[in-house]
Amino acid sequence: MVAMASFLPPALSKPRFRLFATGQAISIIGGWIQQIALSWLIYRLSGSVFLLGVSGFLTQIPFLVVSPFAGALTDRVRRVRMLITVNVVLAVLASILATMAALGVDDVRFYLALALCSGTATAFETPGRQALLSIIVEDRKLLPSAIGVNSMLFNMGRIIGPSIAGILLLRLTEAWCFALNALSFTAVIIALIMMRLPDPIPSRKDGERGIALRETINYLKQHPAARYLLPTVTAVAIFALPYQHIMPSIAVNFFGGNTSTLGLLMSSVGAGALVTAIVLAMQTSTRVQLSLVRFAPFIIALTLIAFSQSRSLPLSMFLLAILGGSILMTSASTNTIMQQSVEDAWRGRVIGIYVMCFIGMAPLGNLLTGAIAEHFGLGPALAFNGLMILITVGFTQYRFASDPTAMERLKTDLGS
The missing domain is CATH 1.20.1250.20 (MFS general substrate transporter like domains)
Structure with a gap:
């Protein structure tokens, strides 16, 4: 046992x-x-x-x-x-x-x-x-x-x-x-x-009303986890997640396939994400997430660009497994680090902003990617999306590395 x-x-x-x-x-x-x-x-x-x-x-x-x-x-x-x-x-x-x-x-x-x-x-x-x-x-x-x-x-x-x-x-x-x-x-x-x-009524500060969005944003600005990780997950939501919605077209136009091909492609994404989720579920500290959240977005960008050029079904399935796992690494690690960085009294509002940036931005990305694919083709649309992630993440990581106090403050917030 x-x-x-x-x-x-x-x-x-x-x-x-x-x-x-x-x-x-x-x-x-x-x-x-x-x-x-x-x-x-x-x-x-x-x-x-x-x-x-x-x-x-x-x-x-x-x-x-x-x-x-x-x-x-x-x-x-x-x-x-x-x-x-x-x-x-x-x-x-x-x-x-x-x-x-x-x-x-x-x-x-x-x-x-x-x-x-x-x-x-x-x-x-x-x-x-x-x-x-x-x-x-x-x-x-x-x-x-x-x-x-x-x-x-x-x-x-x-x-x-x-x-x-x-x-x-x-x-x-x-x-x-x-x-x-x-x-x-x-x-x-x-x-x-x-x-x-336990289900107590949360205490409220004097003068606190409504959603206090300005206060939430000011609170998040104090935390490196929000300043440097939220732009990354937003870019992933807008430029990486839309591949799922154009996958039927990819199956037909890239591989001349049918619903079976579509099933294989989507199953590859699910398999990669599931393996990653199992690995993350075994963690008891944020040490692994701190590493994953810095390099996983680059893997997303490079994999998306490679997938845009691939016309081999086995290779594309392998790339999609990596893509599915990397997206989950980025989103789950960001979620974990942000939750660990804030006080419980702010947890709901911080999660609300995270969900808005990740899940909420995806529909806008679907519209953008669909428009680009309609005018320039599926391959160029996917390559453009990968490039945009690469630029966004590169800029964010540069800002993070240029902030001498960011890592120390992040470790303090995480209690590590």
Whole structure:
């Protein structure tokens, strides 16, 4: 039993976190099942690739607009109660989707509206869940492992969920997929209740109102983790993440392939990200993240440029595995370092800004990359994106190296 436990991520040594991870795993799989089913339903009803893009845009754009408000709310209210409420809302929205699909509603506008509502609710859920991790694992030193496990669960869900959705859609209607997702939220809600976490009302300073965005930005300016890492993850979101949305075109135009080719390419991304997540989940300090966050963005840029020129499927799969792993290294390491650098009273707001920069900027990157690819081609678009990451990261790293106090302050913030 002890030997087996030594192979598990350290965060899973905590009973509360095991409960959380179980509920989260079920919910993530349910979320992917719904995402695939909703895309399939919208395309089946409309036959429009454009509306598929609109659906993805509506799901993600709330992270850009809502995340700072959601982060501020997380620091103002009882976090456990807030997270339970948001999961109930998400379950209700999934139930409405299931009911509409079962009744044969064929107006795509209703499904797009619900995609926007679900995206908005998820934008509140993400800062709330991330802010609770340090409390769930009970030991701040286990936070890097907890964030790694969270990433591992997401990438496992990205592999398992679509597979289940594909099987279900062969035999059943989309309504069943939506109903399963609604049911999956009960796993998270039950886990949150069973953990019996402390849930005090956060104290508020005199005169503090609203989201206090200016105060949050001023607070972040004091921390090197924000000054030098947020520009990097923003560049990765705008210029690296869009490759996923143009992957169907890449499969056809680069390799003359079909859906099987697309599956191989996306599976390669997932495999690379999953391996990286497992490695990160085994960490108990930020020492590894401090190294990863400095060189991983360069790997992203160079890999993206190499992938833009590759027309060999095996080589491209290898490059995509590296790309998927490097993106996760950058995002998860930045998330870990930023959370470890700030006081708990500011955690929700800081996570809200991080989520806005990483997830929220991705829809804008999708539009930009799509426009460039439309006018200049897929290869030049990917190469341009890689070059922009290289320039941004190079400039940021130069500024970091030129600041003699930055590394010392960062180590002080991290307690190392």
